[in-house]
Amino acid sequence: MTKSRDFIGPYRLARLIRVGSTAEVWEAIEEHDQGRVALKMLKQSLSTNKSEIALLKHEFNVAKDLKNPRVINVMEYREDSGRPCLVMELFSEMNMKQALRRGPDSLAFMLDRIVEQAAEGLYYMHTKNWIHLDVKPDNFLVSRDGVVKLIDFTIAEKKKGGLGQLFKSKVAKGTRSYMAPEQIRKKKCDERTDVYAFGCVLYELCTGKPPYTGDTPNDLLTKHLNASIPSPIVHNDNVTREFADLVKSMMAKKQDGRPSSMWEFLKVFRGVQIFKKTPRKPEVTVFDSMPGIKGADDMLRKG
Numbered sequence: 001m002t003k004s005r006d007f008i009g010p011y012r013l014a015r016l017i018r019v020g021s022t023a024e025v026w027e028a029i030e031e032h033d034q035g036r037v038a039l040k041m042l043k044q045s046l047s048t049n050k051s052e053i054a055l056l057k058h059e060f061n062v063a064k065d066l067k068n069p070r071v072i073n074v075m076e077y078r079e080d081s082g083r084p085c086l087v088m089e090l091f092s093e094m095n096m097k098q099a100l101r102r103g104p105d106s107l108a109f110m111l112d113r114i115v116e117q118a119a120e121g122l123y124y125m126h127t128k129n130w131i132h133l134d135v136k137p138d139n140f141l142v143s144r145d146g147v148v149k150l151i152d153f154t155i156a157e158k159k160k161g162g163l164g165q166l167f168k169s170k171v172a173k174g175t176r177s178y179m180a181p182e183q184i185r186k187k188k189c190d191e192r193t194d195v196y197a198f199g200c201v202l203y204e205l206c207t208g209k210p211p212y213t214g215d216t217p218n219d220l221l222t223k224h225l226n227a228s229i230p231s232p233i234v235h236n237d238n239v240t241r242e243f244a245d246l247v248k249s250m251m252a253k254k255q256d257g258r259p260s261s262m263w264e265f266l267k268v269f270r271g272v273q274i275f276k277k278t279p280r281k282p283e284v285t286v287f288d289s290m291p292g293i294k295g296a297d298d299m300l301r302k303g
Contacts, residue, residue, distance in 0.1 A: 007031070007081070008028065008039060008041065008078070008085060009078055009080035009081075010030055010031045010032065011028035011029065011030055011031070011037065011039060011087070012028060012029045013027075013039070014026070014027045014028055014029050015027040017038065017093050018093070019043075022042060022046055022055075023040050023041060023043060023046075023056075024040075024041050024043060025038055025041075026038065026039045026041065027090060037075070037089065037090050038087075038088045039085045039086070039087060039088070040085060040086040040088060041083050041085040042056060042083065042084050042085070047082055047083050055154050056077070056084050056085075056154075057077060058154065058156075059074070059086065059152070059153045059154050060076075060077040060086055063086075063153050065128050065130070066124070066125060066128060066130070066153075068124045070117055070118075070121030070148065070149060071121050071125065071149060072089060072091060072141065072150065072151045073088065073089040074086050075087045075088065075089070091143070091149055092141050092142060092143035092144070092147070092149075093141075094141065094142055094143070094144075094287060095138050095139070095140060095141050095142065095151075096114075096137035096138070096140045096201070096205065097136070097137040097138040098286075099142065100137055100205070100208055102286045103208050104206055104208040104236065105279060105282065106282075106285070106286040107205060107286075108206070108279035109278075109279045109280060109281040110146040110281075111205060111274055111279075113146040114140075114146055114148050114205070115205070115269065115274070117147065118140050118148045118150065118198070118201075119198065119269065120262075121140075121148065121149065121150035122150060122262045123261070123262035123263050123266065125150065125156075126159070126191040126194070129158055130153070130157070130158060130159070131156060131157050131158075131189055131190060131193060131194055132150070132156050132194050132197075133155050133156055133157060133173060133174055133183065133189060133193065133194070134156075134174055134175055134178075135178060135194050135201060136175050136197065136200075136201060137201055138175075139151050140201075144285065144288075155174070157189070159191070160188060160190075176217055176220050176221055176224075177210040177213075178196075178197040178200040178210070179197070180192075180193045180197060181196075181224055181225050181253050182255060184221050184225060185225075191260075191261050192255040192258045192259075192260065193255070195258045195261070196250060196251055196252075196255075196258060198250060198262070198265075199211075199247050199248075199249075199250025199251040200212075200251065202232075202250070203230070203247050203251070206236055206239050206243075206247075206274060206275075207232045207234075207236045207239075208235070209235055211229075211230050211251065212227060212230075225253070229251050229252070229253075230248075231244045231248060232244050238275045238276050238277055238279075239275060239276075240272065240273050240274065240275065242272040242273070243273065243274045246268055250265065
């Protein structure tokens with residue numbers, strides 16, 4: 001990398017954190033005050049792609065309304081050195097999906113705290129009239145202390161009201177393992193659509209498995225539409241009946257069968273236990289065993 005490419009505007013690229021299908025996430029240092037941020041940059045090959053630029057701008061337009069400790073703070077959209085990017089707060093590099101690759105025990109010892117904070121982030125987003133529409137373990141960052149932040153607002157939509165309720169979406173957007181029936185059918189989505197997806201996330205958090213799998217993409221979507229709602233107890237008999245019933249209610253096929261909002265979910269959740277027997281914290285956590293994570297979290301706590 002040449003010296004000129006080491007900088008994006010006033011930000012010096014310090015370390016590549018993650019590469020996705022369309023973007024890279026870098027740790028960067030502001031040239032003047034030496035503050036550390038995260039830059040979400042389109043890949044070089046997509047840096048002039050109008051559709052991808054529009055999605056990145058949309059994500060910024062959603063995020064600029066969201067100022068809450070349970071949601072990642074997106075400060076600005078920039079186009080420096082021909083690389084469109086978002087400037088965001090630097091937080092834990094670990095997302096729930098990465099942790100779950102080590103099994104559900106990786107987060108079980110602090111799952112009550114994680115679930116509550118994740119739900120609070122979604123509830124806050126809904127109070128701003130945004131529906132996330134891509135709720136999945138990958139889109140919740142979690143720190144070694146159990147602090148959670150909601151991320152990635154690429155396909156978020158404003159909650160529809162009035163005449164807007166009459167129009168279907170043109171395409172079904174989302175991630176197949178977590179899509180609500182109305183999302184698959186391209187019908188009106190609201191906060192209960194995110195409630196459904198969050199129910200799928202909770203199922204996976206306590207079992208290590210998504211609620212439905214399929215041999216083909218269409219098979220998977222058909223199960224969301226028609227299959228019976230599974231109980232997490234089948235895969236983890238330490239899960240309480242009360243929590244399992246709450247998760248199943250969130251995954252009701254019809255929107256009216258689910259909790260009406262994330263706030264209604266939280267009111268019930270705060271009165272139940274997830275596990276019959278509280279899991280112990282592992283001697284070596286998933287955060288300890290992943291290179292770079294501990295140092296990054298320590299740096300953030302020191303400011």
